[in-house]
Amino acid sequence: MIMNKIGKLREIIKNSNYIVFFGGAGVSTESNIPDFRSEEGLYSAREVYNHSPEEMLSISFFNNHTETFYRYYREYILHPEAQPNDAHKTLAMLEKEGILKAVITQNIDGLHQKAGSREVLELHGSVERNYCSSCHKKFGLEYITDSIGVPKCNRCGKLVRPDVVLYGEGLETEVIDKSIHYIENADTLIVGGTSLVVYPAAGLIRYFKGKNLVLINKSGTPFDARADLVINESIGKVLKKAVENTFQTNL
Structure with missing residues (x-):
């Protein structure tokens, strides 16, 4: 068949x-x-972070809990070895x-x-693309994986964010x-x-x-x-x- x-x-x-x-x-x-919605996928992180993936990958969470966002993002979203x-x-x-x-x-x-x-x-969007929220300088994936904590622009010192569409964004x-x-x-x-x-x-x-x-x-x-x-x-x-x-x- x-x-x-x-x-x-x-x-x-x-x-x-x-x-x-x-x-x-x-x-x-x-x-x-991992599949976003499977229990073996991103939802398995709820026990660690006490938030759903939808919450943690929202623009409001990114703005208000940036350090936690990046900790979760590096651990569960980025798969540079794939x-x-x-x-x-x-x-x-x-x-x-x-x-x-x-x-x-x-x-x-x-x-x-x-x-x-x-x-x-x-x-x-794509995890391969990242940019400074202020001067818009562009960065690759390695800039995020190699940084510690919240990544900052090496030109102006402002926050670098991934070029992905977060919940709450169009x-x-x-x-x-x-x-x-x-x-x-x-x-x-x-x-x-x-x-x-x-x-x-x-x-x-x-x-x-x-x-x-x-x-x-x-x-x-x-x-x-x-x-x-x-x-x-x-x-x-x-x-x-x-x-x-x-x-x-x-x-």
Whole structure:
């Protein structure tokens, strides 16, 4: 049954000219980055910090408890050792083939770029980018991991913050508009590793008007009934098998 579905996905990919991928946390869990909402993931920190992840990753908590924010952020959010998995690598390969036009991701880990993807729209920002809240000097991830306590700008001495969208902050209009443009023009939209319950990001799927809506997730989603193909399996395993022996570019 699963191989039949993967075979169908293979045919969809081969016959598509404009694929867009929309991904969530399930893409990165296969690189050993914890899922936000699982008890084994970020919620396990509640016993240590007595706050939920939503609280600790909010703009108000960042402003009022900056030192605690960074302690939690370094311990639970940053995973500099993580490497791209088969999902990241397959998507980068499809982009090189000219079939995949963009990756739209809810993840902030930068693994799509590390795998070689170029057109990556990060709805929630990236831990790889940081900037001074005063003079706006930019810093990489290592500046945060190598610092102690609250990171300060080495030019003006003010607070450095991650370029991620915290709870209580809005998504970047430019990123949203660009994502909508890609989805509206796609003939195939592959959605993977997301339960499609977090808005406004999940609402982007409503802009798809193409032929093939493919959902790949270990559990069901509210959009399953609208999809042309639903595969409840590992996103990395499915994508890798779907393109094996089909394209010249190696993973």
